[in-house]
Amino acid sequence: MRKCSLDKLDLVFAEIAKNAELYLPVDGSDGGAVYQKWTEGTKRSEKLNTVKSPKDFFFPQTEDLMAFKTEGKSIDVIDTRKAAEDFVVFGVRACDVKAFDVLDRVFMVEPQDSYYTTKREHGVIIALACNKPSETCFCKTFGIDPKEPMGDISAWETDSEIFFKANNEKGEALLSKLSGLLADCADDAADAQKEKIDAIMDKLPLKGLTTEGFGGGKTEELFNRPEWAELSESCLGCGTCTFVCPTCQCYDIKDFNTGNGVLRYRCWDSCMYSDFTKMAHGNNRLTQKERFRQRFMHKLVYYPENNDGLFSCVGCGRCLAKCPISMNIAKVMKKMGGKASE
Amino acid sequence: MNNVAETLIPKIGVITDVRIDTPDIKTFRVVTRDGKKAFDHRPGQCAMLSVPGVGEAMFSITSSPTNEEYMEFSIKKCGCVTEWLHQAEVGQEITIRGPYGNPFPVDDVFAGKNMLFIAGGVGLAPLRSVINYCRHYRDRYGSIDIVYGSRSKDDLLDYKEIIDEWATDSGVNVHLTIDNAQEGWDGHVGFVPNYVKELGFSTDKTAVLCGPPIMIKFTLEGLCAMGFDKTQIYTTLELRMKCGVGKCGRCNVGSKYVCKDGPVFRCDELDELPDEY
Numbered sequence: 001m002r003k004c005s006l007d008k009l010d011l012v013f014a015e016i017a018k019n020a021e022l023y024l025p026v027d028g029s030d031g032g033a034v035y036q037k038w039t040e041g042t043k044r045s046e047k048l049n050t051v052k053s054p055k056d057f058f059f060p061q062t063e064d065l066m067a068f069k070t071e072g073k074s075i076d077v078i079d080t081r082k083a084a085e086d087f088v089v090f091g092v093r094a095c096d097v098k099a100f101d102v103l104d105r106v107f108m109v110e111p112q113d114s115y116y117t118t119k120r121e122h123g124v125i126i127a128l129a130c131n132k133p134s135e136t137c138f139c140k141t142f143g144i145d146p147k148e149p150m151g152d153i154s155a156w157e158t159d160s161e162i163f164f165k166a167n168n169e170k171g172e173a174l175l176s177k178l179s180g181l182l183a184d185c186a187d188d189a190a191d192a193q194k195e196k197i198d199a200i201m202d203k204l205p206l207k208g209l210t211t212e213g214f215g216g217g218k219t220e221e222l223f224n225r226p227e228w229a230e231l232s233e234s235c236l237g238c239g240t241c242t243f244v245c246p247t248c249q250c251y252d253i254k255d256f257n258t259g260n261g262v263l264r265y266r267c268w269d270s271c272m273y274s275d276f277t278k279m280a281h282g283n284n285r286l287t288q289k290e291r292f293r294q295r296f297m298h299k300l301v302y303y304p305e306n307n308d309g310l311f312s313c314v315g316c317g318r319c320l321a322k323c324p325i326s327m328n329i330a331k332v333m334k335k336m337g338g339k340a341s342e
Numbered sequence: 343m344n345n346v347a348e349t350l351i352p353k354i355g356v357i358t359d360v361r362i363d364t365p366d367i368k369t370f371r372v373v374t375r376d377g378k379k380a381f382d383h384r385p386g387q388c389a390m391l392s393v394p395g396v397g398e399a400m401f402s403i404t405s406s407p408t409n410e411e412y413m414e415f416s417i418k419k420c421g422c423v424t425e426w427l428h429q430a431e432v433g434q435e436i437t438i439r440g441p442y443g444n445p446f447p448v449d450d451v452f453a454g455k456n457m458l459f460i461a462g463g464v465g466l467a468p469l470r471s472v473i474n475y476c477r478h479y480r481d482r483y484g485s486i487d488i489v490y491g492s493r494s495k496d497d498l499l500d501y502k503e504i505i506d507e508w509a510t511d512s513g514v515n516v517h518l519t520i521d522n523a524q525e526g527w528d529g530h531v532g533f534v535p536n537y538v539k540e541l542g543f544s545t546d547k548t549a550v551l552c553g554p555p556i557m558i559k560f561t562l563e564g565l566c567a568m569g570f571d572k573t574q575i576y577t578t579l580e581l582r583m584k585c586g587v588g589k590c591g592r593c594n595v596g597s598k599y600v601c602k603d604g605p606v607f608r609c610d611e612l613d614e615l616p617d618e619y
C-alpha cells in the first residue's frame with residue numbers, strides 16, 4: 001500500500017494528468033455531482049456519488065458507430081472509430097466498479113463490442129472507499145463491500161491522508177509513475193478507516209434487504225405474481241431509473257442525415273418506454289406492467305441466470321433517489337422477495 | 343468470431359433482381375459488389391438489411407444455403423425500411439450484416455425424418471430456405487409435406503416456384519389454401535389450422551411452423567390434439583431487434599435473446615419461457 005497526505009492529492013492529480021486525461025466527480029451547477037475532466041484548480045466533490053453513473057466512460061449516452069456516403073444508387077461505409085486515448089477515472093465507488101463487471105459480461109463476451117472494449121482497455125479506474133454510505137445504499141445486498149472497492153487501484157481516504165493499493169498490472173503501472181509523490185506504508189494502514197465504514201453500514205435502513213427468492217431459475221415463480229400490477233401501477237414510464245442506472249445496457253441504433261451523408265449512432269434506450277418492443281403486428285409488452293416487470297426480472301432473474309448468479313443491480317441507490325413516484329428496486333425486492341405467496 | 347465492430351458495421355449489398363410476389367411482398371436478390379454472397383448461412387438464419395438514413399431491419403434469408411450464387415429476401419411492405427426497399431430498383435446498393443440467430447437443426451435432428459412444413463403469409467420466407475435445403479439433399483429426408491396458406495391467391499408467396507418445382511418433386515406433397523373463396527381458385531379454402539386438422543397428419547413427422555402468432559397458436563394446438571409431442575415441432579419467434587447480437591437488450595423473452603438463442607425454437611422450449619412473445 002502507498003499513501004500521501006490529502007493536501008498533496010492535487011500534485012498526484014497533476015502528475016496523472018500529464019500522461020492521460022483525468023476525470024473525477026465535481027459539483028455540477030444543479031448541485032449534484034458529475035464526472036468532469038480535471039485541470040489545475042478543479043475542486044473535487046464531497047458528495048457520496050454522481051447523479052449519473054460512470055458507465056458513460058465506456059458506454060456513452062450517444063456514440064457514433066459509422067457513417068455512410070450515398071451517391072445515386074451507391075453507398076460507401078465510413079469507419080468513424082477513433083484510436084482510444086488513455087484516461088483515468090478517480091473516485092469511482094465500489095458499486096459502480098462492480099457495475100463495470102456487469103457491463104463487461106454483456107459487451108465483452110463474443111461477439112465482442114469493440115467500441116466498448118477499446119475504451120475499457122484504455123481506462124484506469126481508481127476506486128474510492130465510501131466514508132459516508134447513505135440511506136439509499138444497499139450494495140451489501142449484492143455482496144459488494146464499500147470499504148473494499150475494486151477497480152485497477154483501490155483508494156481509502158481519512159481526514160488527512162489517502163491510501164492507494166494496485167489490484168492489477170494496469171494499476172501498478174500508474175502507481176509506479178506516482179512513486180515520487182507516494183510513500184510506502186503497511187497494508188493495514190487503512191484499517192481504522194475501514195472499521196468506521198463498517199460501523200456506518202451496520203446502521204443503514206436497507207441493510208436487511210436480501211436477494212432471497214431471486215436469481216436464475218425463478219422466472220416461473222415470479223413472472224405471474226399478482227404484485228407486479230400494484231407495484232407498476234403508478235410508474236410513469238419515464239425511464240429515469242434506467243438512465244441513471246450503472247448497469248442498464250439497452251440501446252437503440254439510429255441514423256442521422258447530416259446533410260452530406262448519414263451518421264449511424266447508438267444511444268441509450270429504455271425497456272420502460274412503450275415503443276421499445278413495438279412491432280408492426282403488435283407489442284409483446286403492451287402495458288407498463290409488462291415493461292416494469294421486464295426491468296426488474298432482468299436485473300434479478302434473467303441476468304443472473306445467464307451470468308453465473310451475478311445480479312445486475314449493484315445497490316447504488318440511484319433509482320431510489322431519482323424516481324419521481326418513489327418506486328424502486330428495493331421496494332420490489334421487499335414486496336416480492338422470500339417465499340412465493342400462496 | 344467477428345467482433346461487433348465488424349458485425350455492426352455492415353457490408354455493401356447490391357440488389358440484382360426484384361420479383362413482385364404479392365401486392366405487398368417483393369423478393370430481392372442480393373450479392374456483394376464483386377458478385378458473391380455476402381456470407382454463408384444456415385437455414386433459418388437472418389440478416390440485417392439497411393438503407394442508410396432510413397433504418398435497419400431484420401429479415402429471414404429465404405434462399406437456401408445450397409444456392410451458392412446469391413441470397414434472397416422476401417420482404418413485406420409495412421414501414422420505413424420495407425417501403426423504401428419496395429421502391430428500390432435493380433442496381434440499388436443497400437447494407438447487409440449477419441448471419442444472425444440459430445438455424446433449424448437440418449443436419450442432425452431433421453436428418454432421416456418425414457418433414458411437415460406449415461406456413462402462413464410471409465411466414466413462408468424462413469421456411470423456404472429449409473424446404474429448398476431438404477429438396478436439395480432429398481435422399482437425407484423422408485417424405486415432405488408442405489401446408490401453406492394466405493389471405494387470397496394473390497397473397498401466396500413464391501407461387502410459381504411452389505407450383506413448378508415443389509409440387510412436381512417426387513415425395514413432396516403441397517397443400518395450398520386461401521382464407522376466402524375466390525374466382526379462379528379451385529384449391530382448398532379455409533384457415534391453415536383447420537386445413538391441417540382436415541388433412542390429419544400421422545405423428546411420425548417433424549413439424550416446422552411459421553406465420554402470424556395466432557396461426558402458430560391454433561396450429562400448434564391442433565397438432566398436439568393429433569398426438570404430436572411438442573418436442574417434434576419447431577417454430578420461429580419474431581421480436582423487435584436492433585443489434586442482432588444479444589447486446590441491445592431488445593428481443594429477450596425471459597433469459598433468452600431471440601436474436602441469438604432463437605429465432606428457431608422447439609415448441610417444448612417455448613413452454614419454459616415466460617408468456618411474453
Ligand SMILES: Cc1cc2nc3c(=O)[nH]c(=O)nc-3n(C[C@H](O)[C@H](O)[C@H](O)COP(=O)(O)OP(=O)(O)OC[C@H]3O[C@@H](n4cnc5c(N)ncnc54)[C@H](O)[C@@H]3O)c2cc1C
Nearest residue numbers: 278279280399400401402417418421422423424467581582
Ligand atoms: C427474426 C426476424 C425475421 C424477420 N423476417 C422477415 C422476413 O423474412 N420478411 C419480412 O417482410 N419481415 C421480416 N421480419 C419483420 C421485419 O423485421 C419488420 O417488418 C421490419 O423491421 C419493419 O421495418 P420498417 O423499417 O419497414 O418498419 P418501421 O418503420 O420500423 O416500423 C413499421 C412498423 O413495424 C414495426 N417494427 C419495427 N421493427 C419490427 C420488427 N423487427 N418486427 C416486426 N415489426 C417491427 C414498428 O414498430 C412499426 O409498427 C423479421 C423480423 C425478425 C425479428
Ligand code: SF4
Nearest residue numbers: 245313314316317319
Ligand atoms: S437498479 Fe437502481 S439501485 Fe440497482 S444498480 Fe440500477 S440504479 Fe442502482
Ligand code: SF4
Nearest residue numbers: 235236238239241323
Ligand atoms: S420506476 Fe420510476 S423512474 Fe423508473 S420509469 Fe417508472 S416512474 Fe420512471
Ligand code: FES
Nearest residue numbers: 584586588590601
Ligand atoms: S436484437 Fe439486440 S439483443 Fe437481440
